[in-house]
Every structure is written in structure tokens, then in C-alpha cells.
Amino acid sequence: MPELPEVETVRRGLTRLVEGATIDHVDVLYEKMVDPEPESFKEQLKGKTIEAIDRRGKYLLFRFNDDLTMVSHLRMEGKYDVQPDDAPITKHTHVIFHLTDGRALRYTDTRKFGRMNLLKTGTESQLIAGLKKMGPEPTAEALTVDYMTKIFAKSKKAIKPFLLDQNNIAGLGNIYVDETLWMSRINPLQHANTIPAFRIRQLRDNIIKEISHAISGHGTTVHSFSTAYGEAGQFQNQLNVYGRKGEPCVRCGTPIEKTKVAQRGTHFCPACQALQEIPSETMVLGLTGGIASGKSMVSAFFKTHGVPIIDADQVAREVVVPGSTGLTQIQQTFGWQIIQPDGTLDRKALGSLVFGQPEALAKLNAIMLPLIQAAVTAQMATYRKQNVPLVVYDAPTLFESKGASLVDEIMVVSLPEDIQLARLMARDQTTEADAMKRIKSQLPLDEKIKRADIVIDNSGTVEKTKAQVVKWLDEAGFSTLLNTAKQA
Template identity: 60%
Template sequence: MPELPEVETVKKGLNELVKGCQIRRVEVLYSKMIDNVTADTFKRALTNKKILRIDRRGKYLLFRFNGQITMVSHLRMEGKYDVETEGAEPGKHTHVIFHLTDGRELRYNDSRKFGRMYLIHNGEEHTLSGLGTLGPEPTSDDLTFSYMKKIMNKSRGKIKPFLLNQSHIAGLGNIYTDEVLWMSKIHPEQQTNLISDDKIKLLRKNIIKEIKEAIKGHGTTVFSYKNAFGESGSFQNHLHVYHRDGQPCERCGTLIKKIRVAQRGTHFCPQCQKVVKVDND
């Protein structure tokens, strides 16, 4: 289940494998995968186009083509790109195949069929509902303390769903959200606007650090995530709370609890992470 670091890893892999390649033909085997245009329009628009490079914004991949065309791709839960030599055994979950002129195929595989692709003209990113409202990237340049303070002070909801909201900060998913809240000693159900400036600073620092380190480790993967090279992520060894319910907290030894917050499995240490009613530390 790719979050931002996994998508970044996929982006880098694709740039090494298919940047500069030309598409001879596109096959769409599951047309609901293509969201904002018909499968026919999609196929026609990309045929004979050259992949100039692949960019990333939040969890979105942006394939840049000549002719000012961008294919936007969101992997959602299980989407993967694989590069195969032509004629290789087609996977059971292969939904889109980009036949390249060099005899290889770029395939989109997705066992859940939740992923989506969109076709836009460059500069029209704002017309897509998710991409258009994305918050800043979780880097020290983009995610400033003053921005965090401003939006957090306006929010009366719980911090966990706040962080999962991609229009606040781009790229945090369920795993990293639990991790950064544990690192910052903030309860996932803490009311957002009651978090102190010191805690906001700490949270900001941890988000930036965690994402950066996860990218270095090729993305987490609790289960079985593989990048375009077929490498598993190595970051799973680094998880402190996610999927560790019943195990002792690394800081205080209290058993990690799992609860449901905003309909999502949520892991935290009941000793280190307390709800505070007033802004006081």
C-alpha cells in the first residue's frame, strides 16, 4: 500500500527504466481504470508519444509526454508498474499495457482495481479533484511551521483524520500517520487546535524526517510492496507502532493499543500519547 515514499521509489525506478521511451500502442483491459476520458481517447492520445520523464506530487505519479500531455496515475491500495519484455506471461491483474517501441512493455497491475489514471494537458492539474486540492509536500521547504500552525489552529477535529487529509499535507497515509504521532507523543484522537506550538514544531520535524528516511529506505512495506525493480522496501524494520498492537512501547514498555479512529486501524501507546484538553506543554 503505497504512501508517498513508495510512490517516490516507483517514480525513480520508472525514470531509470522507461524515461525517453516511445509508446507504440496502448492496451486497456479494464476501462474503469481510466477516469476522466474514455479508454479510446486515452489510447489514441498516448499512441506514438514519448515519455519525457515521470514526476510525483503527493501520492500521484505524473507521466510527462511530448505534446504537452500528462498522464496522472494514482496507485491507491495495490497498484504497481512492472516492465516486462514483450510476450511475457500476462498477469492476472494486468489492466493497462503500454507497448514500447524497444520491445518492452510497461504494465499496470492492480489486484484491487482501485487505482486510477487521468489524462490532462500540462498545467491543468487543478482540474482533477484530488490533485487539484493537494496540500504542500512534506519537506522542510514546503511544509513550514507557520502554515502548519495556521491550518491546525482552525481545525476542531481529531489530529489523525486531519493528517490523513491530503489537502492539508500531501502524502501521509495510515502507516506514517500512526508513526509520526507516536514519535511526537500526540494521541491520535487529540483535538487538533489544542496542540501546543512546541508539539506542532515537533510534529512537523518528525513528518519531514520520517518521510525523508523512508524514501532513503525505498519505502516501507508492511506486507509485500515491490518497486519497479521488484525490490521490497526495507523500511518496515523501522516501524514503532504500526501493526505492533500488544507489543511493548519502545519508549516506556506499555503495551501498544489498537483502536479505530476515523474508520481506520490506529496504533498508539496509551502511556506516551495522552489526549490533552487544554494547550499546555
């Protein structure tokens, strides 16, 4: 089912194959496919040369000499291919453009949904209903934050059919809508006018990014799409939710669900993309990274800009202070030996009990993780109530401790392993073997990067790292925070 990236892939392929070619004559085998009626359609195209092939949204625009344009929509299954003129025709071939060079450009379409309209060049944007009202192309230049904000405020529609509507944004279809909503953590049923400003911005960035990546990957092959060369696209290997019903969410591990929204099969993660009854304008940024990666420095940098920090390590200590239910549960599970004479938790003793003991560690996690999650969620709720624009959740084990679905965006501080090793050895005065063991005990960096929205490269100077954070703050719409810090 071609969406914009597939149509663009077809356009590029066809341009290489038939630009400059001249039509000898045309056969129309399925009359309803063309407009005007076949006799006039064939007559007008006789002897015309293909000067260029353009695209607008999911429409192809064949430009001929003498101000003639053919608007072609592939709909669900339409395909073009170029064959020697005498090659046998297949069952679902409906239109054949015989070229003067002995080849033929053929249009095949099993379900006959595609349409071709022939008209005077320049009139197509008025005469073709779909082109007349079509929204901007999903590029950084055409799809502005201002425009998005304006159209979202005006519509009560569920976001899924809203994005499928070509009058709002050109080129998105069922697959890329599911994908970009997952990337942006928006429930497909969320009403457009209830989506907070920071999420609109995320969604815009993700749409632009996803469409351009898909074009680079020559489109997605699901069911039947193939390029003009008859090759399959590559992008289906990069889909995160579409067609992945029941498989774990790449980000948080919750099984992907499939439902029906606006008559369309709809895939989403029920944890990451929860429906927001009372949408919050507060954005929570999850900050993580490997040991000695420089995450703490980035966290401190946010703090100097007045961004509140929720510190996962600190919360983990708070939920086991003397008298807490957390400490009681741990004592009941592991015995009095983990309680010090002053009533506090003996971390060293507990550590040695669970180190290298998967079962004991699982028991400890079963006690700790829900307590930490509850405490963190409560802190987030407080900030939301105060309408704080940005909060950072600083969590070294964000993914391992199931924190990924609690946050709105994930930033990973990244460092090549050799530099990380050197920094860790210098910081903690440990041996190489010991430092390596600790690095290897964590989720691998490339796995974290795969699940991240933003990666901060900390292999350079501190200033270079900070500059990347400043750039993100600016692009994410928090430039006022930067100004505040400068004045302070």
C-alpha cells in the first residue's frame, strides 16, 4: 500500500527509466481507470513525450509536452513497470503505454482502485479534489510548528483519522501514522485538540524524520509494494509497531495491541501510548546512560537551568528509610542481618546477598521497583499540577527498571566503550577487569541507543556535550529556560 515514501520511490525509479521517452500509443484495458473516457485519453497521449515526473502527496504527476499532465494515484495496489513491448501481459494489467523505443510502461493493479486523470498542466491543483485541499508535504520547510499548532487546536477528531486526512498533512497512510504515533507516545484515539504543545512538536519532528528515513530505505514492503524495478522496499525492517501485534514494545516491553480505529487496523503500545484523560503540559525527559558515561554532568547542567530533577537513586534510598514499608518488606524477605544496629538498611550486606544470585535479585526488584515507580509517579504528578514545563527523570537503569513508559522522551548519554572504560577506571581507581565487569553488567549501549529519542555524544569536551543539550532545549521549545539561566 503505497504511502508517500513508496510513491516517491516509484517516482525516482520511473524518472530514471522513462524520462524523455515518447509514447507511440496507449491501450486501456479497464475503462473506469482513466479520465477522460478511453478514446480521448488515448488520442491525447499519442506521440507525447514524458518530460518529467513530479509528486504531490501520494499523487504522481506525469508531465508531457504541450502542457499535458497525467495525474496518477496508485491507491492500494497500483504498480508501474517497464518491459519490452512484446513481453506477455499479466492478469491485472489495465493500462499499457507503448513507447517508441520498443519498450512499454505498464500499470497493474489487482484491486482496480487506482485512477489516472489527464488534464492541462497547471489545472490539476484545482480540478483534482484531492490535490485542491491537500495539506503541506511532511518536510521541515513546509510543515511548520505554527501550522501544526493551528490545525490541532481546531479539530476534535481522534488523532489517527486526523493524520490520515490528506487535507491536514500530505502523504501519511496507515503504516506511518501508527509508527509516528508510537514514536511520539500518543494514543490513536487522543483527540487532536487535547494534545499538548510539546507532543505536537515531537510528532512533527517524528513525522519528518520517519518519512525521510523511509524514503532513504526505498519504502516499506507490506503485502505488495515494489519499486519500479520490481524490487521490495527495505523499510519494513525498521517498523516498531505496525504488524507487530503481541510482540514486546521495543521501548518498554509491553505487548503491542491491535484494535480498529476509524475502520483501520491500528497498532499501539498500551503502556507507552496511554490515553491522556487530562492532558499535561509538563514534559518529563528520561535521562539515562552507561556507568561513567557523563549522565550526571548532563543532569547537573539541566539543574543549573532551573529544571527540576527526579533522581532515581535518591528515590531508591528514600523508599527504604527506617520505618518504611519498603524496609519492612526487605527485612521480612532477607532477615534481620540486613538491618544495621541504628535501624538503617545495610546496603553492603544486602548487596552481597543478591550479587550473582538471580533469584534473590528478582525478589528484591519485586519489592523495590513498584515502590520506586509509585514514588516517582507521585513526584511527576506534583510537577504536572504546578505546570512545570520540563522535568528530568535521572535514572541510570531507566530501561531495566521499567521506567521507560513513565517518561515523555528518552535521552541517552553515549560514550564509546574504550573512553568509558578509561573514565571509569580513573574515577573509581579500579582495575581494567573490574571496570569492564561493571560495564558488561548493564544493558549494552547500542540497545539503549536503539530505544532512545535523543542521543547525546559525550566523547568530546564538556562544552561540546553541553552544546548538544542546549540545541535540544532550543529545538524542543524550551529556549526560555536558556534565557532564564543566562540572566541568573
